[in-house]
Amino acid sequence: AQSVTQLGSHVSVSEGALVLLRCNYSSSVPPYLFWYVQYPNQGLQLLLKYTSAATLVKGINGFEAEFKKSETSFHLTKPSAHMSDAAEYFCAVSEGTGANNLFFGTGTRLTVIP
Amino acid sequence: EAGVAQSPRYKIIEKRQSVAFWCNPISGHATLYWYQQILGQGPKLLIQFQNNGVVDDSQLPKDRFSAERLKGVDSTLKIQPAKLEDSAVYLCASSFRVGNTIYFGEGSWLTVV
Numbered sequence: 001a002q003s004v005t006q007l008g009s010h011v012s013v014s015e016g017a018l019v020l021l022r023c024n025y026s027s028s029v030p031p032y033l034f035w036y037v038q039y040p041n042q043g044l045q046l047l048l049k050y051t052s053a054a055t056l057v058k059g060i061n062g063f064e065a066e067f068k069k070s071e072t073s074f075h076l077t078k079p080s081a082h083m084s085d086a087a088e089y090f091c092a093v094s095e096g097t098g099a100n101n102l103f104f105g106t107g108t109r110l111t112v113i114p
Numbered sequence: 115e116a117g118v119a120q121s122p123r124y125k126i127i128e129k130r131q132s133v134a135f136w137c138n139p140i141s142g143h144a145t146l147y148w149y150q151q152i153l154g155q156g157p158k159l160l161i162q163f164q165n166n167g168v169v170d171d172s173q174l175p176k177d178r179f180s181a182e183r184l185k186g187v188d189s190t191l192k193i194q195p196a197k198l199e200d201s202a203v204y205l206c207a208s209s210f211r212v213g214n215t216i217y218f219g220e221g222s223w224l225t226v227v
Contacts, residue, residue, distance in 0.1 A: 101147075
């Protein structure tokens with residue numbers, strides 16, 4: 001069975017500060033891992049994905065995430081927060097090719113303080 | 115390229131009434147998904163289609179929810195009769211095929227009163 005745990009339902013950072021959103025996964029097979037962002041009243045937009053290639057994945061809007069198998073983690077980071085980064089962020093896991101149903105975490109709401 | 119289209123965007127109904135949501139996936143995408151997102155939770159898969167066939171509907175409450183994708187393109191999700199706990203955002207998503215990136219629509223917001 002697959003699952004995702006996102007630590008911290010709310011994270012606040014100052015504009016220009018480091019963004020760190022935590023995600024730990026559980027999977028019985030090598031996982032595919034994803035980060036999606038959801039702006040108010042909008043659908044989900046893919047930020048980045050890990051599909052068993054490079055462990056450090058770069059995404060859109062300056063975000064990146066590192067797959068750490070030993071820690072079963074896939075934390076999302078951005079060196080410098082911007083006001084436009086304020087949104088809900090979801091980590092998700094799938095079994096990869098052949099079965100790509102996504103299992104989502106409960107989300108982390110990021111607030112950026114000016 | 116047009117994204118995943120959904121309608122209506124917002125719907126308010128009374129409990130025990132029925133509602134239907136429509137989705138048109140990205141052109142050429144064979145796989146279509148319906149997810150339910152309850153406030154404060156992550157999206158949960160309700161049903162997955164591959165062309166016009168159902169791949170996974172294990173989480174669909176079949177006593178009240180139904181979905182179809184008759185011609186393998188657009189899809190309809192129906193709830194009848196609605197319950198208060200059905201209040202959620204219903205997200206439609208599509209991918210070129212299983213294993214490819216999943217793209218989401220903006221969602222249909224349902225409030226049951």
